[in-house]
Amino acid sequence: MIPLKRIVATVVLFLTASINLLAQQAASQEIEMADRLREDGKIWVVVGVIVLIFVGIVLYLVRLDSKISKLEKKIH
Numbered sequence: 001m002i003p004l005k006r007i008v009a010t011v012v013l014f015l016t017a018s019i020n021l022l023a024q025q026a027a028s029q030e031i032e033m034a035d036r037l038r039e040d041g042k043i044w045v046v047v048g049v050i051v052l053i054f055v056g057i058v059l060y061l062v063r064l065d066s067k068i069s070k071l072e073k074k075i076h
Contacts, residue, residue, distance in 0.1 A: 004065055008058075 037043040 004062070 034043065037046060
C-alpha cells in the first residue's frame, strides 16, 4: 500500500504544476467573470468555498484511510 504522505506529496506537486500553467494561461487571456468577481470582492467567497471543499475531501480521505488501516490490522 502506498503511504498517505507519498500520495499527499504527489497531489501537492500536481496542483503546484497545474496552478503555474493556469496562471500563464490566464495572463494571456482576459477573463471578464474573474475581473467582475474581483471588483465586487466576491472572488474571496469563491476561493473560500473551493478551499473548504478541498479540506473536506482531504479530511474525509484521511479518516477513511485510518478506518481501513484499523480494519486491515484487525484482519491480520
